[in-house]
Amino acid sequence: MAKPIRFNAFQMNTVGHQSPGLWTHPRDNSHRYLEADYWTELAQLLEAGHFDAIFLADVLGVYDVYQGSADAALRHAVQAPLNDPLALVPIIAGATRHLGIGVTAALTYEHPYTFARRISTLDHLTRGRIGWNIVTGYLDSAARNLGLQQQLGHDERYDLADEYLDVVYKLWEKSWEDDAVVRDKARGVYADPDKVHPINHAGRHYTVPGIHLCEPSPQRTPFLYQAGASPRGMAFAARHAEATFVSGPSINVVKRYVDDTRAAVRAAGRDGDALLVYAQALVITAPTSEEAHAKYEDYQSHVDIEATLVLLSGWTGVDFSRIPPGATIEYIETEAGRSALASLSAADPSRTWTVREAARFIGLGGRGPILVGSPPEVADQLELWMEQTGVDGFNLAFALAHETMRDVVELIVPELQRRGRYPGDSDSLGATLRHRLTGKGSRLPASHHGRQVRITPPLQSAA
Numbered sequence: 457m458a459k460p461i462r463f464n465a466f467q468m469n470t471v472g473h474q475s476p477g478l479w480t481h482p483r484d485n486s487h488r489y490l491e492a493d494y495w496t497e498l499a500q501l502l503e504a505g506h507f508d509a510i511f512l513a514d515v516l517g518v519y520d521v522y523q524g525s526a527d528a529a530l531r532h533a534v535q536a537p538l539n540d541p542l543a544l545v546p547i548i549a550g551a552t553r554h555l556g557i558g559v560t561a562a563l564t565y566e567h568p569y570t571f572a573r574r575i576s577t578l579d580h581l582t583r584g585r586i587g588w589n590i591v592t593g594y595l596d597s598a599a600r601n602l603g604l605q606q607q608l609g610h611d612e613r614y615d616l617a618d619e620y621l622d623v624v625y626k627l628w629e630k631s632w633e634d635d636a637v638v639r640d641k642a643r644g645v646y647a648d649p650d651k652v653h654p655i656n657h658a659g660r661h662y663t664v665p666g667i668h669l670c671e672p673s674p675q676r677t678p679f680l681y682q683a684g685a686s687p688r689g690m691a692f693a694a695r696h697a698e699a700t701f702v703s704g705p706s707i708n709v710v711k712r713y714v715d716d717t718r719a720a721v722r723a724a725g726r727d728g729d730a731l732l733v734y735a736q737a738l739v740i741t742a743p744t745s746e747e748a749h750a751k752y753e754d755y756q757s758h759v760d761i762e763a764t765l766v767l768l769s770g771w772t773g774v775d776f777s778r779i780p781p782g783a784t785i786e787y788i789e790t791e792a793g794r795s796a797l798a799s800l801s802a803a804d805p806s807r808t809w810t811v812r813e814a815a816r817f818i819g820l821g822g823r824g825p826i827l828v829g830s831p832p833e834v835a836d837q838l839e840l841w842m843e844q845t846g847v848d849g850f851n852l853a854f855a856l857a858h859e860t861m862r863d864v865v866e867l868i869v870p871e872l873q874r875r876g877r878y879p880g881d882s883d884s885l886g887a888t889l890r891h892r893l894t895g896k897g898s899r900l901p902a903s904h905h906g907r908q909v910r911i912t913p914p915l916q917s918a919a
């Protein structure tokens with residue numbers, strides 16, 4: 457039996473996410489991102505469509521590489537203005553019963569002690585439906601606003617991240633024993649202090665001697681997502697990630713990523729087949745093929761090329777305002793994201809991309825494929841990508857809010873269900889996100905690095 461197709465909804469707490477210029481479309485609704493109702497409507501739509509999760513992207517900075525200024529990003533609403541994704545979690549959780557909520561948080565600029573408490577709080581409030589997309593950041597503008605001249609080097613960010621994860625694992629997994637909370641009203645004892653332990657972490661980057669402030673949440677550690685595609689990022693994912701995301705323009709690029717990542721996970725002593733891999737994609741559909749392609753052409757007419765170059769410049773650290781539109785692009789090593797240009801260059805080795813072509817390609821839905829057609833045609837394409845790449849599902853970008861997601865829920869989901877490739881009514885209402893995705897309970901697997909960390913006993917003073 458073919459494995460089911462999974463969907464996440466790729467969103468951001470902003471006007472323009474990965475379809476630059478589409479906010480100008482008369483049917484687009486993304487200007488309402490400031491309203492709580494915008495998010496509850498979307499969350500309830502996704503839950504009706506049995507999505508695994510809403511996945512909230514984030515950056516902590518502005519796209520100011522293009523022309524050396526944030527002006528173009530602000531003018532075209534290129535992920536600016538941008539609000540905090542974590543603040544949306546209680547709103548979405550209150551409007552749904554089983555939809556997972558994945559949040560992006562850059563660990564480079566927030567202390568693990570306070571972050572661990574924030575995530576535990578959200579895991580409690582969502583009854584275990586929170587996931588964390590672990591990112592190290594890639595914008596120098598974020599570093600400058602937090603007191604640094606520039607961000608740490610690419611690999612150095614991952615070195616810091618490994619220690620950061622050790623700290624939060626110790627807080628989430630080791631500080632409170634499972635039976636530390638007793639809630640004994642008769643004795644007046646809420647928690648047994650002998651079963652709550654300081655973590656005594658003293659490392660290169662962090663010193664955290666005390667206990668975790670929160671009692672254990674349903675998952676303890678949130679479900680862990682990661683999206684690094686560089687060799688160092690892949691090694692990090694092999695150690696920590698339970699699910700990964702890939703953005704690639706072709707089946708060959710995505711398959712290579714899937715194969716390499718699963719191999720890295722196995723080399724790290726974990727089950728590579730248990731890793732969930734979601735490929736980014738944009739679905740444009742309508743009841744007939746002709747209507748779907750007309751919709752695609754309509755969307756294309758609203759793509760803003762300069763806004764797209766602002767986005768691409770921020771992703772890569774390359775100022776594309778200085779490169780003629782007809783010039784070819786090559787893979788350039790930078791300290792920002794290393795995968796954007798590499799994935800384009802590798803998509804078709806016989807093709808040389810111009811700046812204009814690259815901008816046009818990512819102008820709708822980012823660096824993933826665009827699947828256009830009637831529901832049967834799109835379902836065929838989804839099945840093909842599943843079979844030829846080995847992914848487990850798709851992180852679906854959108855062109856118009858909330859039209860794109862509504863089309864998927866109302867047209868694609870029923871077609872996939874008819875084929876036996878998509879879940880129906882959830883049989884795990886009330887389950888945690890980890891249990892819904894893995895079927896193996898709410899906790900990290902016992903073999904995961906997060907369960908293997910140890911806390912150091914305090915030094916005993918001499919008598």
